[in-house]
Amino acid sequence: MTVRVRFAPSPTGHPHIGNIRTVVFNWLFARHQHGQFILRIEDTDRTRYVEDAIRVITDGLRWLGMDWDEGPEVSGDYGPYVQSARTAIYREKAEELVAMGKAYRCDCTPERLEQVREVQRARGETPMYDGYCRNRPIGEVAPDKPHVIRLKVPRDGVTVMHDILRGDITFENRLIDDQVLLKSDGYPTYHLAVVVDDHMMGITHVMRGDDWISSEPKRLLLYAAFGWEPPIYAHVPLVLGMDGKKLGKRHGAVSIDEFRRQGYLPEAVFNFLALLGWSPGAGEEQEIFTREELIARFDITRINLAPAVFSYDKLNWMNGAYIRALSREELLERLIPFWADAGMIPPDVPVELLPTLKLLVPLVQERLKTLRDVVELTDFIFTDIATPPVEKLIGNQMTAEQSLEAIRRVQALLAEAPHFEATALEMPLRQLAAELGLKAGQLFSIVRNVVTGKEVSPPLFGSIEALGREKTLKRLERAEEALVGYITSQQGK
């Protein structure tokens, strides 16, 4: 039997990273089993439909490197793969159930239903349909008047769901509602559409969030009504935020495109997600896995059952590890859009700028947690900086006069340096520090502040080289002026 799994999102917004984790499991399972991964759009709720959502979903999947064998944009033998294009099928199936006496028409108003539920809640009962239309004679609810079709759920007995991760889960039928299958607008509910589609599309395994467990007996009863074999179930735990609540917007980035914009590498996100609630086990201590390794090792039965908290700390570490493993050429290529987005370089990089960028890459590579960090780390190269306040120009345990002397000597040295390169600059500057009776750190800290405007920066000599002689000297000159001004004002007192 060929494994066929699906991801069936509804286009109601940006896909949530917790859901995407479940997609990763589905995709890895399909690829491991040499099966098929199907993308199906569940757009039966036209009130929540969001225009661009399908494209956002497909872009997100592609960004993470997850391809689909059937679905929008690739077609397949079981289409259409968008539920709004399949409404005739659902209507037909719902009518079949009515004809078989396994479902019935209901024209109760929303107001009456709410009233019924109100009373039930007041009595502490589980709110559910009271079965008013279930017992009316067939034909009393006119087929051509607005109505819904409900499933006639058995009033006794139990429904058992077998889950390959959790074993058998038993539900009492008397607690299961007479579920609406077809809404009054002619669209199917999720329950009908998913059962019909999973059956007709030959889905073999349904892997999804465990928030679906409670409602699965409704669908199992539907399978039974149709006389169809249900798929194999695997309910995976939810992803939570640091506060233990279901992951949501207030926890930070939650949609794929946010992670992309924040400078996370898709391969890092994929790796991280695969390990969120799953592990290869067997004493394995490796954490960084290639896509191929994950496919080869993925074992659905090793999915953890406890909900997992999404740790940005660990993702940041992993993203940094992936960044460090990139070749310089590749990192440069990935960095360019982030520099461009920040307005530091034009999106079409002029050739004369390339040498500078190439110089910067090794300087920042092991300092980046995300690609976007490069902006903050290198902005002093692309934008003019304000001359730092005087106290930053005076070295540790040094006088203003000593610092001024140091700056002047550095100026002279850099103005005359035959090779304006990091490696050629380091020794002379160290010698200068010794000549001035300073520790290297004392001198470099002044220069760092002058040149980068920061206490903390990428390696100093590389930064100086990348900035270039002209700009470096200019900043030194301005610092010199500032110090002179300060010393004069002090003397005046």
Add this chain to the structure above:
RNA sequence: GCCCUCAUCGUCUAGCCAGGUCUAGGACACAGGCCUUUCAAGCCUGGUACAUGGGUUCGAAUCCCGUUGAGGGCACCA
């Protein structure tokens, strides 16, 4: 309220199914140290966990039951 699920360091987890090799292993984070022009990266060291009560057993993180806690569900939403 009713129903369902889950429970190992702060977090992700290994170990649990086939009880002893677990004075519970790894990773992230944290603390200290080394390296070092800052910050990183790297290396070394450290602290922190089997929710709780009862069984079963010579022996339980591992099996069973209760309790507690957490999460989810109870729509003409998916």
